[in-house]
Amino acid sequence: MPVLPPGLSPEFLEPILKAELSKHKFLNLGGFLFGALVDATLFGMMMVMLGYWVSYVPKERLHVKVILVWVVLCAIACTGYNCHLIWYHFIQNFGKWTPFVMAKWVGWWAIFDTITVIPVQAFYAERAFRLMGNNWWLLGVIVLGMACQASASIAVAVITATTPGFEQVEATKAVVYIWLTATLFVDLCLTGSIIYGLLKSKTGYSETSRLINRLVMITVESSLAATLAAVGFMINYCICGSDNLFMLFWEMFHPKLYVIPFIAVLNSRLDLQRGFTSNGVSADSDATFALSTFSQDPTHSKLEQIKIDTTTVREEHPVLPYRVGLNRRTLDDASSIGAHTAEHGDSSTALNTFESFRPRNPF
Secondary structure: OOOOOOOOOHHHHHHHHHHHHHHHHHHHHHHHHHHHHHHHHHHHHHHHHHHHHHHHHHHOOHHHHHHHHHHHHHHHHHHHHHHHHHHHHHHHOOOOOHHHHHOOOOOHHHHHHHHHHHHHHHHHHHHHHHHOOOOHHHHHHHHHHHHHHHHHHHHHHHHHHHOOHHHHHHHHHHHHHHHHHHHHHHHHHHHHHHHHHHHHOOOOEHHHHHHHHHHHHHHHHHHHHHHHHHHHHHHHHHHOOOOOOOOHHHHHHOOHHHHHHHHHHHHHHHHHHHHOOOOOOOOOOOOOEOOOOOOOOHHHHHHHOOOOOOOOOOOOOOOOOOOOOHHHOOOOHHHHOOOEEOOOEEOOHHHHHHHHHOOOOOO
16 A cells, blocks of 8 residues: 555545555455455355254353353444444445545454454363463453453554544554454463363273363364454554555454354254263263373373382292001901901901891791
């Protein structure tokens, strides 16, 4: 964009801006059209997912309902604002190039973004605070980043409303960097602390570990889109700056990248309840216990380092032969049938002693 002195009339600026902006029509005008298209697509996705969440409303907590209703209303307002911009630039002022540069209310995107993003970040901040064992230091850092984000976005809106169009980019450069950096910083802190807290909560049970792994994946997926959009916005702003208007493309749908994952996280609880019973064990699998590599108790880590060595000792002792007594000595065949032997004598005469005890037949 050329550097022009302030106070010039729109009629004087029109041929200059037409010659400048028409050099790269896609970068200067395509950002509005594609941004509105992406925003409309995300709006449809948001409404479908919101209809799925309605079945869970009776069981939802009050503060979650309030946050969700607020961010959905803000997202609807963002879509309405984008529709107004498309109507203003391409219908009401069709064929004119000056409104693309001289509009003083483009900074309202930062306000819509902040009032939508901060409630969602507050929801995740409460989760991170509990998962990290009520870490007040972490909560203080996150709240400080959110405060910087809110103040910078308000500054962007105020500066763009009070500064001529040609000077808006240079005047808002510092606060835009603070706004984007604070947003990205808070997102990374929330994602990292939630993932770390979930991994710390792992136990040795395979079903619990499987559930935590799913929660980690949900956390990463819910924050990935918004983080990539913030990084893309920052790279675009650093490289292009005031050369084109494509940086407005990221602002048009950025709030919905927080609302849609937020609704997806709320809806994911229904899917988790279908796969797991009330005690956290899957209904179609066995609960097995595995040695966890994430040992939380210091005593567990000490026990895992203990090694037990076993040694088998074999001893042999000689056994003396057993002497058989006289009364247990085995008899030969002759003595067992009543024959005369040298050792026992006549076995038939040995029975004569018992003849007197035999009963006699009186008849």
